[in-house]
Amino acid sequence: MCGRLDRLTLYDGMLENLVSALNPGDISRLMPHLDGIMDSALQQATEDLQAFAERDPASCGHTELILGTYASFKAVLLHRLAHQVWLRDSLQNRTLIAHRLANVGKLQSGVEIHPATRIGRRFVLDHGFGTVIGETCEIGDDCYLLSGVTLGASGIANNPGGKRHPKLGNGVEVGAGARILGAVNIGDNVFISPACVITRDVPANTRVSIVNQLQMQRATHTSSRGFLGAFALGERLHLVGELPETGAIRVLDAEHRSLSKLILECTVQERHHRQYRMRKLGLVVPAPLYPVHLRVDGPAHNVTLLDPPGLSSLVCSVLTPTCSA
Structure with a gap:
């Protein structure tokens, strides 16, 4: 746990970095705001330190190791200070002072965080160079x-x-x-x-990976990691890769809503390749939002393929032959 000694060490380190980064004029302007800046930054950095100790196995939970040697943690610590300065509208030269603090973090860690960036609680930046x-x-x-x-x-x-x-x-x-x-x-x-x-x-609650320029999104509980891709060619949709034996194939609009008026009929079924013909049921009102995506659900798959090549054009031609996606 992050105890009193860690908080004191954090406070001393933050104060030391602040003083070394700024000139006497900046420090003089900062003095009326110093207590509020330090208190807020210290609370945030204490939670960051505890999160790092709990989530990074290499640290073995040793907060003193993180404090003393982890440059990426120092970048976060300096951002906490810089952001608190950025928020003080009444502080003269606040933008310049905040950027000076952020620049020290960049030079010491190889991490560049703009002081205006809003970062929530318990943030971990691991090997952040x-x-x-x-x-x-x-x-x-x-x-x-x-x-x-x-x-x-x-x-x-x-x-x-x-x-x-x-x-x-x-x-x-x-x-x-x-x-x-x-x-x-x-x-x-x-x-x-x-x-x-x-x-x-x-x-x-999705897992994103990139395979052959296709952005794939899997439900986080999905264990399968095999390749799955899709593309439209001519009037057919092709699905290739590790295909589910059973399940549903659906077309989604840009907001991930199912286009229930579109039906996919399988015309070719092989082990690693399926071909589908697309047709519509009745009128589609209103027109879908483009680009469209493909959802593949099965026992080992819960995957969304984002904007597969040619799919938006195929959907557009099926729904409205004269339209262009």
Whole structure:
């Protein structure tokens, strides 16, 4: 457990970093706000430290080891300070002071966290070198990030102002090298595998992996990890890979609602390949929201394939022959 000694060590370390990062003028401006900044940052960092000790097996629960040697934890600690400074509207030069603190964290850890980023309780940044977290990011409680993660905007230069970075729910885990780009929403208890590139919303309680440029979302209780992919070619939908013997294949709209008026009829059934013909039942009002996704449910599968190649165009041609997705 994180005891009194750890809190005292945390407080001393935060104060030392704050003083070393700032010039005398900044410290003088900070003094009327210091107690509030330190108290809030200390409470948050204490919970972060306890979460790190509990969730990182390499630390063996030794908080003094984390405090003394883990650069990624120092980045989080400095962000807690920088963010508290950022929130003080009445503090002169608050933006400059907050960025100076954040920059110290970046130089010491290789982690760049914008001081405006809102991070929830019990945050763990493990082996965080190369991680970048953008200005308008929101991260929920009990999240865990590994190294090289980018929570960034979808563009490169000339990104618009306003909300342009991801929002992560509670209990989200993000693997090394993953990139989540744009103002997308990641639901609670989502697991994002290493090296994924996420540009669309991910619903709660799913596991995301990338195979051959297809974004796959599995229910978290699913044990199967085999390949499963889909694509539309001409007037047929093809499903390939580790296929369920029984179950349902459904088309979902952009908000993951089932398009019940679309029927998939299997025309070719092989061990690792199935082909489907798509037809509609009656009128479809209103028109679905694009892009569309494919849901595969079975004893060993609960998978959503996001925007498989050609599927939106096929659905569009079936529902309204003159439309374009």
